[in-house]
Amino acid sequence: MTDAVTTTGLTKRYGRRTALSDCTLNIPAGHVVGLVGPNGAGKSTLLQLTCGLLAPTEGRIEVLGHTPHTGSPRLGFVAQDTPVYGNLTVADHLRFGAHLNPGWDKALAQRRIAELGLDPSQRAGKLSGGQRAQLALTLAIAKRPELLLLDEPVAALDPLARREFLQGLMSYAAENGTSVVMSSHLVADLERVCDYLIVLVASRVRVHGDVDELLGTHHRLTGPRRDPDTLGPGREVVQASHTDVQSTLVVRSTAPVDDPSWTSDRLDLEDIVLAYMAQAGTHGRDRVLEKR
Amino acid sequence: MIEFHLDARSGVAPYLQLIQQVRHALRLGMLKEGDRLPTVKDVVARVAINPNTVLKAYRELEYEGLVQPRPGLGTFVTRTLAGGDEAIAAHEPLRRELTDWLGRARAAGLDDEDVEALLISTFREFSEERAGRRG
Amino acid sequence: MIWLTWRQFRVQAWVAAVFAVAIAAALAATAPHLFDLYQSSGLADCTSNCGDLADTFVIQAGTRLNTILYGVGTAALLLMPALVGIFWGAPMVARELETGTHRLVWNQTVSRRRWILTKLIGIGLTTAVTAAVVSAVVTWWAAPLDDGRAGRISPELFSARGVVPIGYAALGFAAGVLIGMLLRRSIAAMAVTLLAIVLVQVAVPFFVREHLTTPVSSSTPFDPENIASLGISEDNTITVHAASPVEDAWELSNVTLGPDGEEFEGPIDPAKCGPDAAGGKRECDRYLGTLNLTQKSTYIPADRFWSLQWRELGLLLSVTALLGLASVWWISRKVA
Numbered sequence: 098m099t100d101a102v103t104t105t106g107l108t109k110r111y112g113r114r115t116a117l118s119d120c121t122l123n124i125p126a127g128h129v130v131g132l133v134g135p136n137g138a139g140k141s142t143l144l145q146l147t148c149g150l151l152a153p154t155e156g157r158i159e160v161l162g163h164t165p166h167t168g169s170p171r172l173g174f175v176a177q178d179t180p181v182y183g184n185l186t187v188a189d190h191l192r193f194g195a196h197l198n199p200g201w202d203k204a205l206a207q208r209r210i211a212e213l214g215l216d217p218s219q220r221a222g223k224l225s226g227g228q229r230a231q232l233a234l235t236l237a238i239a240k241r242p243e244l245l246l247l248d249e250p251v252a253a254l255d256p257l258a259r260r261e262f263l264q265g266l267m268s269y270a271a272e273n274g275t276s277v278v279m280s281s282h283l284v285a286d287l288e289r290v291c292d293y294l295i296v297l298v299a300s301r302v303r304v305h306g307d308v309d310e311l312l313g314t315h316h317r318l319t320g321p322r323r324d325p326d327t328l329g330p331g332r333e334v335v336q337a338s339h340t341d342v343q344s345t346l347v348v349r350s351t352a353p354v355d356d357p358s359w360t361s362d363r364l365d366l367e368d369i370v371l372a373y374m375a376q377a378g379t380h381g382r383d384r385v386l387e388k389r
Numbered sequence: 390m391i392e393f394h395l396d397a398r399s400g401v402a403p404y405l406q407l408i409q410q411v412r413h414a415l416r417l418g419m420l421k422e423g424d425r426l427p428t429v430k431d432v433v434a435r436v437a438i439n440p441n442t443v444l445k446a447y448r449e450l451e452y453e454g455l456v457q458p459r460p461g462l463g464t465f466v467t468r469t470l471a472g473g474d475e476a477i478a479a480h481e482p483l484r485r486e487l488t489d490w491l492g493r494a495r496a497a498g499l500d501d502e503d504v505e506a507l508l509i510s511t512f513r514e515f516s517e518e519r520a521g522r523r524g
Numbered sequence: 525m526i527w528l529t530w531r532q533f534r535v536q537a538w539v540a541a542v543f544a545v546a547i548a549a550a551l552a553a554t555a556p557h558l559f560d561l562y563q564s565s566g567l568a569d570c571t572s573n574c575g576d577l578a579d580t581f582v583i584q585a586g587t588r589l590n591t592i593l594y595g596v597g598t599a600a601l602l603l604m605p606a607l608v609g610i611f612w613g614a615p616m617v618a619r620e621l622e623t624g625t626h627r628l629v630w631n632q633t634v635s636r637r638r639w640i641l642t643k644l645i646g647i648g649l650t651t652a653v654t655a656a657v658v659s660a661v662v663t664w665w666a667a668p669l670d671d672g673r674a675g676r677i678s679p680e681l682f683s684a685r686g687v688v689p690i691g692y693a694a695l696g697f698a699a700g701v702l703i704g705m706l707l708r709r710s711i712a713a714m715a716v717t718l719l720a721i722v723l724v725q726v727a728v729p730f731f732v733r734e735h736l737t738t739p740v741s742s743s744t745p746f747d748p749e750n751i752a753s754l755g756i757s758e759d760n761t762i763t764v765h766a767a768s769p770v771e772d773a774w775e776l777s778n779v780t781l782g783p784d785g786e787e788f789e790g791p792i793d794p795a796k797c798g799p800d801a802a803g804g805k806r807e808c809d810r811y812l813g814t815l816n817l818t819q820k821s822t823y824i825p826a827d828r829f830w831s832l833q834w835r836e837l838g839l840l841l842s843v844t845a846l847l848g849l850a851s852v853w854w855i856s857r858k859v860a
Contacts, residue, residue, distance in 0.1 A: 098454045129439050168635040183623070185531065193528040233628065241631060260437055267433035271440035289395065290401055312402075325605035347708060365400065385649035 098103045101126040101244050101276040102147055106156035116142040118300045119156070124293065125162075125277065126244075129270055129307075131291030133282035133370055135208045140280040141177055144248045147278065148174040152155040161243055170348025172198050173242030177249045178231035182356040187215050190232060191239075196289075198240040206239035211267065219331050227258025231265065238269050245270075247279040250284050263290050284367040296370050298377035308366065315369045317348045318359040328354075391419060395436050403438050409445035415455065415470040415519060426456060426464040525634055525642040533647055536612055540654045541842040547600060547658055550593060552667040561585050561669035574771070578672040582626075594669055597662035601684035604658070605696030606721045613700020614713035616643060617855070620627060621708045624841050640855040644848050648697055654691035675772030677826045679729040691840025696721045698847035703707045705854055728836070736835040739776050739822045743771055744755065744778055746817035748809035756798045761790040764812065773823040779817040788817055 100123045107120040117139040125128055132140050145151040149165035149172075158164070161171055179192060187210060195201045213231050215224070221232060230250055237245060247266070248301045251259040267290055270277050281287050287294070292367055295305040304311070315335070321346045332354070336347040345354060347364065348354070354361050364372070391414045394397045395406055427435075450456045456520050457467045459492040494504050545631035558857040562568045565581040615641070618628040623848050630636055638824045663676075670676040676685045683692060699720050704713035782788035794800050798845075803810075824832065 129441070145627075150627060150630065165634075166629040168633055168638075171629065174631040175628065176624055177630075178624060180624035180628050182625055182628075184534070189531055193629075193772055194632065195529065196527045197525060197629075197634045236628070237631070264434050265436035267437055267440060268430050270441075271430045271433045285397075289397070289436075289442075292439045292441045362730040 099126065100159075101123060101130075101161060102278070103159045104146075104156065105158075107143075107146065107153055107158050108155040109146060109151060110154045111386045115300050117146070117156075117297075120302050121156075122295065122302060122305055122360075124275045124276075124295075124305075127274055128276060129267070129282075129291050130276070130293040130295060131287035132278060132295045133229065133284055133287060133354040134280075134282065134297035135374065136282050137383075138297045139233055140282075141248050142211045143297065144246050144278065144280060146176070148172050148246050150174075170198065170240060171236035171243045173240055173245040173248055175230075175233045175237045175245075175247045179226075179230040179250065181221040181224075181229055181232055181236075183220065185221055186217065187219050187221060187232060188217035189244070190221060190236060191217070194236050202240045202241050204227075205241075206235055209239075213261075219266040224254045225258070227261065228254065230254060230258070232353075234262065234265060238275075242275065243274070243275045244278070247277070249280055249282070252281065254282075254345055260284065260377055266290070284370045288366050294366065296373045298374050301377070303373040304369075305311060305379055311369055312364070312366065314349050314351055315364045315372075316348055316350060317356055317362040317364055317368070318344075318348060318354060319362070320344060320356075320359040335369075336375050390425065393427065393436055395438065397519055404442045404449070405447040407432075407443065408449055411446075411450055411455070412470060415466065415468075418469070420466050420469070422466050422469055424466045425462075426466070450488055525638055526646065527731055528629070528851075529642050529646045529651045533612075534765065537650055539788065540650065544654050547597060547759050548661045551661050551724075552591060552596065554593060555665050557584055558590060558668055559772050560664070567668070567672060567735070568669055582669065582672040584856055585672070590669070594666055595665060597658075598681065598684045601659055601662060602725070603654070603691040604655055606718055607696075607843070608655075608693050609696035609717040609721050610714045611701035613697040614704040614717045615710045616647065616701050616704060617851075618708055618710045618713045622710060634814050636855050637852060640852050644698070644701065644828030644851060648844075648848070649691050651697045652690050655690045656687075659689040660683075664731045664752075671772075674701065675774075675776045675826050677772065677824060677832075679733070679774065682733070682829075682832075683725065683729060686829065687837045688840065688845065688851045690831055691844070692721075693727065693835040694844045695724065695840050695847070698844045698851070702847050702851045702854070705851060728840075732839070733832070733836060734776055734824065736839065737824060737832050739824050740773075741820070741822045743781075743818055743820045744769060746812070746815075746819045748813045750819075751809065752786070754808075756792070760798070761792055761794055763789065764817075768823065769821055770823060770825060772826040774826075776824065778819070778821040778823075781820050786814070811835075 099228055102122065102124040103123045104120050106124075107117060108115070111116040120143065121229045132143065134140050138326075138383065142151065146153055147160055147165060149160075149167045160164065185193075188337060189204075191210065192208050194206065195203055209231075213228065213235075215228055215232065219387050221229065224232060230253075234247075234250070237247075245266075250266075251262055255261060262320050263286075265275065266279075269275065279287065292307050292308050293306070294311060320343070322339055325337045325344065325346055328334065328346075332350040334346055334348050334369065347368070391410070392422055393407055395503070397509070399406065411426065416474055420426075426447065429440050432443045433439070433440050447456065447458070447502065451458065451464075455466065455468050455470070456464050458464045491504065494507070499507070560585055562581065565577060565584060567574060567577045570577050617626075620629070666685070667676075670685070672680060676682060682688065686752060696717070700713065700717040703717050703720065704710065707713045708718065746766060750766040751764060753765045755763045755765070764780050765778055766780065767779060780788045792798070793811065796803065797808035801808060804806045
């Protein structure tokens, strides 16, 4: 199976601001991928490079084996804030979807609109945030893409709408085996739905990989104060903090840590992401690089 | 048919929660041989989790010999954990003994949390001992 | 893509259609009376020295209603480029960029090039057809009055008659679209578009149009009978102009030359002309007649109207096409 997305040294600059630097990734197909990072980390930039809305400044990107371009029938994209045409009705949106997409699944679109209880004659500008997001998702999936990209789809939604949105997204992914990449600045939004994670902080990819693998290889070690370099090979210290008597380390290690002087704890996904954010330095959070 | 739910704060991985819920239902007789498990699509549409998580849980259950997928039809229960009539008959006297024990614990001044901690730690030690003896 | 373009544009299209039909209906209703008057006044068949006939006709036909219709028709054609540029062109792409809907529509199975081309051609053609219909009706209806007045070759009418309104309207639309996508803000784009179109509408008649044809030059001996204006200063310099040698032409220059071939500015004999002269106007005229002056004028005659119209339309449409190509290029390459 080809990778859904492959990037090599991918870099995007807006003038002198660097939104994404030297990103090298490969995302296998068939996953639901979470793209996490603080606001302004470059998530939107990476997604827009992936769907061809942006062109790279340097480096290469291949999506489903090809250089991405907008207007591709194989890609679905739900942009940040889920834009829809405010003065067009829900039915109008489905009609233009049908006109503009040769692979349009009319039955799927209509079933979803009915299940969501949306009034087809309602103007899209009058929909709630959750309904608008669902409409945008319907447009993106009814074209039956092989890869679905979603930029902060649930950020503006209340918890119920968030749940409903993710339910719809997951049942579509389950049914069709579509690869999904969705971004969020909150790990909690992604924790249950993603099986692959990319952590992006201050324009750089800090870690990426299968969620189970990440959970299995990251540990929090607590023990008497000592130099983290003595841990030995194959163990990467992600974060270290020390008091005068104690050291607390977050390490990535394929082998179990069996030194009895350390107490080893498991980390959840949020702990792991936070450790990588802390590693990147907090200054990265203040910079707003995303171009909206 | 059972319905799954997830506890986000339990710290237990979602796929393990699904497995536990199936085993629990099998043990209590809510699921019997020949019953169908919810489809992957139904589960993700209900609890909004990754489809691969459900697949992983079902694969694990299949590996344990509890369920069997039938292509195009769904995943079906092949074995029950309810241990037959004899085991169910044993439930009642055991429950009575446990109730007596709980009464004595309360009389000795233990509150709910103390009781729970004691139960869990004892249970864990007991399981580990048995596992050690077996291994 | 055509359906979406129509769905997004249909309200504006209806507004344009209603407006065009209203103008056409009002003009068609008043046309018979106007045309009758034109025939009966004799101006229609007049070939030379028609000035008095024309004046009479214009006064007779100058009812309140006709005056309003004449003004509205002309103003509509002069304002159309700005209106089209502001309300159709500028927001067309800018509004999508503002609301982010370009990210929605570009991720359907439609290339950006096809998206922008469909919109440009669809709405551009609507613009051209609207301008063509309104201009055809106004040009037809106003022909008698134009004949009686300055003539439609004159700069103030030329841009509102014939085929050039199509060019101006199309140019206004294309300029609005390009400005909108460069500025990415509807309101700012509307303001800049208005400015740009006014600039074009002033620059073309006064700086460009005369270069689209070769003006006619004529030199005739100065005839004091034809003096149109005369000014004498205290230092005995004079400015004197004779009336234009042809009727209905667009006069580019009209100067009175002295015997040396330079523009005649005096000095003159204060005893013949001026406040102290005893002989009055008649004596002054006779005196000016003896100075061997020449009237030199350059003008564009009225019969060049259509050839000039087509050339100007060609120029405007060429610029429109360039702006359109720039828009397509910008959308395909630059915007995200």
